[in-house]
Amino acid sequence: MLLSNLFSNLAMDKSRDFGAISNLILSGFAVLALALAATIARAQDPLPSWNDGPAKQAIVNFVAKVTKEGSSDFVQPAERVAAFDNDGTLWAEQPMYVQFMFALDRANGLAPQHLEWKDKEPFASLLKGDLKGALAGGERAMEEFVMATHSGMTTEEYERIVKDWIATAKHPRFKRPYTECVYQPMLELLAYLRAKGFKTFIVSGGSIEFMRPWMERVYGIPPEQVVGSSIKTKFEMRDGKPALVRLPEINFIDDKENKPIGINEHIGRRPIAAFGNSDGDRQMLEWTGAGGGARLMMLVHHDDAVREYAYGAESRIGTFSDALMAEAKKNGWPVISMKDDWKTIFPPDKR
């Protein structure tokens, strides 16, 4: 369109002198160049699913600062550690943590061998399909439930069980695999940070062995960069081969004040950026923020009931308390509004 305008202008202005024509040609090319530049900029935008706004700006500004050599905020690539919560930050956690859906499916499969579950909470409620009743015991009870239904087998057997389940299970509302209920804007953020020399880590309350089997494929994050909760394992010989057998005993719950502990134990370096979405991430963000130099701490706020979910202080899953919101404001942690900051929520349908 621009080109045809240019030529029709030229055609109408045949009588003008050569200087005017050449000016017109030059200005035509300038318009073209600008249009081209805008197209390239769109194509090169590393965060195309983010609307322009304070959240996107905070990310871009931070990355520019810490990667600019010679700047006082410059951070060596080795120190560019970014920590991401998973549930509610990278993928949907409603109506229930995905790992819990997995545990529920497993519990139903295992129930015939565990008649005692009929009288024991939260098993009894869960087997009746009463999520609310089960949740009455709090997150710790659910964690124990998860652990209890995920022990007894070797680590290799467990990995196979997880891979099989995650390949077929679907989100009850979105009717697509859970691994496609991940947030497209956050996938772009992960890739953008890595392109800028960051190492991206998961620091999740989810169990480490539930996450590793699919995170490399889905997030591009290798197993050694996944920090999470775990149960104890035992080294023993099975059929003449060494095996690690999963014990029904909690080793570590990577949540709240334990997130900085998990970071210290597994990463051994303080992140310079951290992303979360709930009260469980507060200490991770505080720990990240307490280091020297430029820092970026952000919280995903689920305020989009139409495209995903809207929940906050009142929710048992992914509680985002008023106190956390107040702390974010006080500390200048940008809060990401799903509704306003994200153009799309999930990646394009792969089918």
Add this chain to the structure above:
Amino acid sequence: MLLSNLFSNLAMDKSRDFGAISNLILSGFAVLALALAATIARAQDPLPSWNDGPAKQAIVNFVAKVTKEGSSDFVQPAERVAAFDNDGTLWAEQPMYVQFMFALDRANGLAPQHLEWKDKEPFASLLKGDLKGALAGGERAMEEFVMATHSGMTTEEYERIVKDWIATAKHPRFKRPYTECVYQPMLELLAYLRAKGFKTFIVSGGSIEFMRPWMERVYGIPPEQVVGSSIKTKFEMRDGKPALVRLPEINFIDDKENKPIGINEHIGRRPIAAFGNSDGDRQMLEWTGAGGGARLMMLVHHDDAVREYAYGAESRIGTFSDALMAEAKKNGWPVISMKDDWKTIFPPDKR
């Protein structure tokens, strides 16, 4: 010298026909080319401190196999995980684990505040300089001693203490910093594996926070690739800032049957190569060997009393039992003879 021989030969053979002369010139160049090729080969040898022999050959063969695309032994770069023990495998562990020397220095500094140590083993023996008496309690007693003298401060304070100590402390026999009592052939091996797409990990019984402050500089291994023993920490606010405080409570002892557990927890992938030097590494090597595909498990044998130390089954530090030697033979784990396989032990003196 080759060139001058060539020309003197030419001078003596002036009477010969041109064909003979040109043959001579060609053969002279062939000799030159061979000599040059040998020089280049030496310069390009990634393991110049290793003598030619079965140990070096095993390494080179293994790396060639797993990195050759299209070969049935090919391993994707992401799966090329190599695990290294530290004490006795990468640096000298005699006459005593370095961390223990550190603990001893700290205990002496702290003794005035701990009068109860006078009557408590292994503290009492240690403060009297009686290493042998202290060792009577076994390695676990020493580990507890190490933990006890390394708690109470924040992780940041502890890192500073380690850095200060390691910068000045010297090996009692070699009179050089401990970080220069590392094995030059193993430094070359680490670099060689990384150049071939491997990720190199430490899997040591030493405490993780004693190792991380210097391993990136000395071994090129970043903190997140260091697996080791640890004490528990506690998240708390100190002077209004979040801090992790080290507790006098063991979290994990990364030795023997716990090494595969530590590998699973931190790396989440089974190594395809593992290097150790003692009974403490047996299960790590077994675990590594139990995976499918090409594997390399090797043991450093300290048989060089002249240049380093000679010890084995009888030693409390770095015990290399007859049973381990028998297992190595049975499984085809190459045993590295320090005396025969290593041209040099330590890096050149930096002073």
